[in-house]
Amino acid sequence: MQIAVCVKQIPDPATPYELDPETHFVVRPEDQIMDETDTYGVEVALQLAETTEGTVTLFSMGPTGTQQGIRRALATGADKAVIVDDPALKGSDALTTAKVLAAAIAREGFDLVITGTESTDGYTGVVPQQLAELLNIPSLTFAKRVDVTEDGSVRIERQTTAGYDVVEASTPALISVTSGVVEPRYPNFKGIMAAKKKPVDTVTAADLGISPSANQTIRSVEPVASREAGELVVDDGTGFERIVALLEETKVI
């Protein structure tokens, strides 16, 4: 099974994000990390590739930088990476991102596309569905469990508001996975060394025949009046009394 996994490198969420004062785009440092939500998709792909004797190709759009997020995923076992790095794509909306990824994936060929449900930095949360529509394939979204059946179909447990549904489709198909679907593996030394020799193709939007267009404009960015931090009390065994007092004050008890 030929598996395509969409991954995104993002600024480390542990550090405060900065916005460019003119473009309002997120300032992206050289050493971005792999979005944690994508590490689950990579792991699902690696496990499916193991059971189906398949291959795993990573697809990413954005400034390559030091590639540390991509290299780490290669070190855990992915076979190759295709990165679409083009200044013309800076600040792209979700649909442009989906078009770019769809074109890159279609060019390589695939049986299965795996994504997260949304990125941690942009969280529009519609790229997987746009991608599936552009590729004209089923999308099994919000999967908390993924299996391949004996006849080669994919079967997922899909989170719903009420519980979960079991959904099946034959390939080619797209699956978006929730965080926690599997436990992502860590790269080992052998993997890190092997990753250095794995192919990373860098392509531009023009290579994929895409001319980016802006269909939305940021009008303003304002700070939100945030909640003020209240009182901080180090518990000395009576902390619960402070909580009781506040519950009484708010008249909920």
Next chain:
Amino acid sequence: MAIWVFTDTHEGAPSGSALELLTKARSLSDDVAVFAVGTLNDAGAQALADHGAQDIYQMDAGDQLAAPAAARALETLIGDHQPEIVLFGMDTTDRDTAGRLSARLDRPVLANATDVSNDGPVTVTNEILGGIKRVVTSFEGDGVALIVTRPKAFPAEPGGSGSVVVTSIDAPDTGIVATVVERHVEESEGPDLEAAAIVIAGGRGVGQEKFSTMDELAGVLGAAVGASRAVVDAGWVPYSYQIGQTGKTVKPDVYIACGISGAMQHVVGMKDSGTIIAINKDEEAPIFGIADLGIVGDVHTVVPALIEALKARS
């Protein structure tokens, strides 16, 4: 120009977000319609009418994931009726359909909207980076504006004429097959998380074995129990407990966060709560930055003591 509202249905009832979105739609236009996936029962259709829907188009996709057919049906209806805006909620079918429709129409989707304006070009307000910045974005070019909104961004209020025309349409053939073979409902006990006056939320710091103390505390307070994504991902509680960007948005009078660090992902789902109380052993935990009362301490001692004290009062 017309404003359309998308809704999924559950046992004939529309989603809660549909009534909120209709209320907003009424403030933007006199011409408001609903596109529903599934089949509404009479009470469901009347609830939509009582919130301003004048026309309802419903499409049942049977045992198929509905989005591919819903996107095609909406594409046709949008061509015929030329609505200015289609509003979606955050439910899975809403997001699936919005994404596919966007690709079919070659129009962007603006997501996480907390406000929408059509005074001039259609603009969307959303909050980014965990709600510290508010961004206003406008759609460019011709065509419908597709907007995915945050839950509870608009309070649901009845209004409109109360009469509605319901039209059932056949699901278009898509050639895209994804079949639902089983449906599982995970019942949760106690008050509805999204409507409860008090919410007790547990994070990884509570631990799997002690997570039942959350239920116990909720029991004495008549509260609902929620959880952070980490806890849901670990499988301690079902997804229906999840509060945050993915998951539910709550605005209770009192929110008690136990062993929750306060990641951006979580905070967007609870920051508009009335009073926030946080218990965490890490005094650097970001949750303390938005808490009215922060207790730096061990949830395993503070929570049992709190439960005993509350029991003693009653």
